[in-house]
Amino acid sequence: MQPIFSNFTSMKHSLFFLIFVISFNSISYSQGKIKEAEDSLKDNQNTSNNSQTETTYTNSCNAPKGNFLTDVIGGLFIQLLAYTAYGIAIESPFETTHLANNAYLTKHPYKNSETGNFSYYWNDDTELFTTSITTRCLFETNRLYGYHLNADLRFFKRFGLELDYLQLWEENPNFGNNTLAIYTALAKYNRIRTEHFNAYWGLGASYINGDVNALGFTYGLGAEWFFIKPFSLASNFNQILVNDNTVNKFNGLLNYHRKQYKFIGGYEYLKIGNIGVSNVSLGIGIYL
Known part of the structure; x- marks a missing residue:
């Protein structure tokens, strides 16, 4: 026994x-994904060591000065780098003679033609200033979901301003409900402006609400391909740098255009600090 x-x-x-x-x-x-994400984004910077700063300063002061030849070569290299960067970011000399160099904004895609956001010729479908407003719902689970409200303003052919509001909710039976909001303002440059494809880059700032309450620098890249009427494929990436950490937003969307409206469906991935959230995204947009 x-x-x-x-x-x-x-x-x-x-x-x-x-x-x-x-x-x-x-x-x-x-405790939930949102709470963990907020904790990972909170300011955890360590104060730098003064002696390290002094050592760096001393080394920079004692660095040997270059001679005339190295100064000339260095100057030429900087000019070449600046010229190349300008060609990549703004415009290359080979593009100045292309019709896309002077493309006009359309009132909305596929209005009376096969063109997307830009047209090579000024006509009744083109405009100097356009605005589109979209709203999309995000779903990861029945307890974690979100909402996007986006305003995209385009003007003077090449420039734009995007305002985005992202709100996330999470229902937690053990610790209560958690919320997180991200406000983003992005100044955009429409780098590629063809009738069936356009792409942009942008710089701006984002404010993360909730328990984080921090302002961060942000940049974005995006493109849209109007492959066949009335559809288009759009993809956007945005990264926020805050408190030695990042918030990444990436989406791939299929748009169905109907008059001045578009119906949106696709996928959006969020990486908030150390936490990743995969979402189904559904919404609607209107061109004003």
């Missing part, structure tokens, strides 16, 4: 330990 009783006691202790581990893990992870 003694070995049986001993085995029963050992099994009882093992079962108790297993229940404890499972309970501990469930408690550890039940």
Whole structure:
């Protein structure tokens, strides 16, 4: 009887330990993704060491000065780099003679033609200033979901301003509900402006609300391909640099254009600090 009783006691202790581990893990992870994301974004910067700063300053002061030849070569290299960067970011000399160099904004894609956001010729479908407003709902689970409200202003053929509001909600039965809001303003340059494809880059700032309450620098890249009427494929990437961490937003969307409206469906991935969230995205937009 003694070995049986001993085995029963050992099994009882093992079962108790297993229940404890499972309970501990469930408690550890039940605070929710939004709360974990906010914690990872909070300011955790360490104050830099003064001696390191002084050493860097001393080394820079004692650095050997270049001679005339290295100064000339360095200057030419900087000019070449600046020229190349300008050609990539703004315009290259080979593009000045292309029709896209002077493309006009359309009132909305596929208005009376096969063109997308730009047209090579000024006509009744073109405009100097356009605005589109979209709203999209995001769903990861029935407990974690979000909402996008976006205004995209385009003017003077090449320039734009995008204002974006992202709100996330998470329902947590153990720790209550969590919310997180991100406000973004992005100044955009429409780098590629053809009738069936356009692409942009942009710079701006974002404010992260909730428990983070921090302002960060942001940049964005995006493109849209009008491959066949009335459809288009759009993809955008945006990264926010805040508190030595990042918030990444990426989406791939299929748009169906109907008059001045578009119906949107696709995928959006959010990486907020150390936490990733994959979402189904559905919405509607209007061109004003």
